[in-house]
Amino acid sequence: MFFSVVIPTYNRKPILEKCLKALEHQVFDQSQIAGYEVVVVDDGSTDETVKWLHSTAEFPHVRLFQQDHKGAAAARNLGVEKAAGDTIIFIDSDLVVTEFFLQAHAEKLLEGARSLGHDRLFTYGRVINTCNFDDPTSEPFKVTDYSQAFFATGNVAIARTWLIQAGLFDTQFQLYGWEDLELGVRLKNLGLQLIKCPDAVGYHWHPPFSLDQIPKLIDQEIQRGKMGVLFYQKHPTWNVRLMIQMTWLHRILWGILSLGGFLNERTMAPLLQWLIDQGKPQLALEVARIFLNWYNVQGVYQAYREMQHS
Incomplete structure (x- = not known):
């Protein structure tokens, strides 16, 4: 070969x-x-x-x-x-x-x-x-x-x-x-x-996680939500819905974990910076996924609503 x-x-x-x-x-x-x-x-x-x-x-x-x-x-x-x-x-x-x-x-x-x-x-x-x-x-x-x-x-x-x-x-x-x-x-x-x-x-x-990366990461999650709906349009199956997090399970899960969006890039910034200062940027990124996934789920449902009204 x-x-x-x-x-x-x-x-x-x-x-x-x-x-x-x-x-x-x-x-x-x-x-x-x-x-x-x-x-x-x-x-x-x-x-x-x-x-x-x-x-x-x-x-x-x-x-x-x-x-x-x-x-x-x-x-x-x-x-x-x-x-x-x-x-x-x-x-x-x-x-x-x-x-x-x-x-x-x-x-x-x-x-x-x-x-x-x-x-x-x-x-x-x-x-x-x-x-x-x-x-x-x-x-x-x-x-x-x-x-x-x-x-x-x-x-x-x-x-x-x-x-x-x-x-x-x-x-x-x-x-x-x-x-x-x-x-x-x-x-x-x-x-x-x-x-x-x-x-x-x-x-x-990838560069070590820092707070100044958060706006780009949030934008990526919103983009991923939009592209996820395109994915679902092409393959409207339950398996795809699970992959793109377009289910009530994901909405409830990340809603609870983020306290309805209360845990976000502003309220969690002190904890994330403390983890980074402790030399644990990867752990800080994993913690940040609490609100990043919430943004993703919100982006999915927003894009889905726009698709239905287009």
């Missing part, structure tokens, strides 16, 4: 450099992997990402493509369109992988095909969240890193033919969230099965 690692990026030059360096140092069995390329799709960055990539010879596996700022779904579609490989790996540009990353995906893809007797499958690697920029791969796996997503583009390998047959990503998903899980529903309808691949490890870097 020949891998095309497709990476959409937007204004992430510092961590993208670490991402691409890790991909240049892959160790693999050439009897299983014929080779690989790294397809970087710049989604209209304004931080000189393109100029930097054009000026460096450090990444011989990289092929760069550009588009206006259209979002991750359109960027991934362009990457698949330009890919030379028969097998696509999607990762994000803030993911730093280990040296056996490609080999782990290849082994599980081959093992899965032998075990199932067919190739209607894809592999999903492990994603470990970290805010350690200097040494991201030193972060241990945590309970909060566990994911039950069926198809998430943070670390997934799949034959290109299945992506084409499913219809690629829906570019209506221009705001934050759900474009990968929506494609996952269509892949599941084609009979594809998920094979977990814990040895294909990627370390997802």
Whole structure:
């Protein structure tokens, strides 16, 4: 198999450099992997990402493509369109992988095909969240890193033919969230099965949580609510309602936990800052999810009301 690692990026030059360096140092069995390329799709960055990539010879596996700022779904579609490989790996540009990353995906893809007797499958690697920029791969796996997503583009390998047959990503998903899980529903309808691949490890870097990130995080939750309703419009099932938190259960749960919205970014700021000052920014972020999820549920129902009246 020949891998095309497709990476959409937007204004992430510092961590993208670490991402691409890790991909240049892959160790693999050439009897299983014929080779690989790294397809970087710049989604209209304004931080000189393109100029930097054009000026460096450090990444011989990289092929760069550009588009206006259209979002991750359109960027991934362009990457698949330009890919030379028969097998696509999607990762994000803030993911730093280990040296056996490609080999782990290849082994599980081959093992899965032998075990199932067919190739209607894809592999999903492990994603470990970290805010350690200097040494991201030193972060241990945590309970909060566990994911039950069926198809998430943070670390997934799949034959290109299945992506084409499913219809690629829906570019209506221009705001934050759900474009990968929506494609996952269509892949599941084609009979594809998920094979977990814990040895294909990627370390997802994000800056340490701070209070000045909260407005952006709230905006993302509201966007995710809007895109969740689009997801539900395409697939009006109970399972999708559960995923996007559009149920009375979620409304009651986060309403109770947030005390009807009383626990919010203003009232919880002192506690969050205290946790950050104690060197526990990740715990502070998890606590902040009390009101972030409340914003998400509110955003879902607001978008749903707007859809019904449109």
